[in-house]
Amino acid sequence: xxxxxxxxxxxxxxxGNLVLYEGKGNKTLLRxxxxxxxxxxxxxxxxxxxxxxxxxxxxxxGKVIKIGFPDNGRKLKGYNAFMSANLGKAITVKKxxxxxxxxxxxxxxxxxxxxxxxxxLRVAAGPLTPPTVELSIDLKRREACFTHKAMAxxxxxxxxxxxxxxxxxxxxxxxxxxxxxxxxxxxxxxVIPFPERTKAKNVALYVFATSEDxxxxxxxxxxxxxxxx
Numbered sequence: 378x379x380x381x382x383x384x385x386x387x388x389x390x391x392x393g394n395l396v397l398y399e400g401k402g403n404k405t406l407l408r409x410x411x412x413x414x415x416x417x418x419x420x421x422x423x424x425x426x427x428x429x430x431x432x433x434x435x436x437x438x439g440k441v442i443k444i445g446f447p448d449n450g451r452k453l454k455g456y457n458a459f460m461s462a463n464l465g466k467a468i469t470v471k472k473x474x475x476x477x478x479x480x481x482x483x484x485x486x487x488x489x490x491x492x493x494x495x496x497x498l499r500v501a502a503g504p505l506t507p508p509t510v511e512l513s514i515d516l517k518r519r520e521a522c523f524t525h526k527a528m529a530x531x532x533x534x535x536x537x538x539x540x541x542x543x544x545x546x547x548x549x550x551x552x553x554x555x556x557x558x559x560x561x562x563x564x565x566x567x568v569i570p571f572p573e574r575t576k577a578k579n580v581a582l583y584v585f586a587t588s589e590d591x592x593x594x595x596x597x598x599x600x601x602x603x604x605x606x
Contacts, residue, residue: 419472422485427468428460430491435459437551438500441544444555445501445585449592458502467498493548495602500544501585503594506535508561510543510584512600519571521545521582521601527564537562538589543569544597546581550574561586578604 435442435456446458453461468491479488511524523543531537539561545554552572559565571577582601587594 417479417481419479422479422489423470425485426470426489426491428464429486430468430470430493431460431463434493434548438546438553441500441546441553441555444542444587444591445499445544445594445597447503447587447592447594459499462499462502463497467494468492469494495546495581496599498581498599499597500546500583501542501587501594501597503587503596504534505539505586505588505593505595506532507595507598508539508541508584508586510541510558510598510600512582514577514601516577519577521569521571521580523558523565523567523569523584525558525561525563525565528561535561535586536588539586540589540591541565541586542584543567544583544585545569545571546583547572547575547579548581549576549579558584560589 438459442455442459446453446455446462448454451458470489470491472489474488477488508525513522513524514520515522521543525541528535528537537560541558541561543556543558546552550572552575554569554572556567556569558567571580580601581599581603583597583599585595585597
């Protein structure tokens with residue numbers, strides 16, 4: 378806030394992003410005025426829809442994100458790293474009525490819808506080499522079997538004591554579960570049952586690796602996408 382002394386007499390009202398008004402002692406005072414940014418263009422509304430869809434997804438992916446996007450001293454970590462890795466890549470945005478022009482008075486979600494592209498979605502990201510894991514699904518038993526074959530030789534971006542993880546997502550029921558399969562230098566098999574209220578057609582399955590101390594991760598690999606996508 379600032380006080381204005383002017384030879385022009387009383388000055389009141391808004392000029393640009395500044396507001397002039399009368400204060401105590403009939404003094405003219407000046408303050409800033411914050412303009413709320415409006416989303417009018419189609420490109421802006423598409424971006425807003427994608428961002429909102431991804432932001433809602435991260436709310437129930439907390440435990441997965443904590444492992445897959447670890448704090449290792451880098452600028453982006455956790456939720457921010459998850460958003461950066463997936464925004465513009467993992468959400469498909471469609472116009473609800475393609476024939477109608479964009480209405481500036483409507484919210485983005487009134488005209489557009491966002492859906493998750495599970496194949497493109499990254500539930501982990503980092504410099505390590507992704508693991509090689511085979512997956513088989515038994516629909517009758519409602520279970521998934523992950524099989525990892527031991528790696529014999531270490532390299533600069535993959536180590537024998539790296540942890541190999543499996544992830545199950547069901548974005549219809551907001552279910553996200555993570556299991557450690559084994560270490561990279563071990564043969565390992567993990568059988569996970571589908572949660573009781575989950576339908577097999579809604580399940581997405583991923584694998585990724587982290588360093589033994591959990592400070593670094595690999596990019597995730599999607600092994601199975603929902604049949605509805």
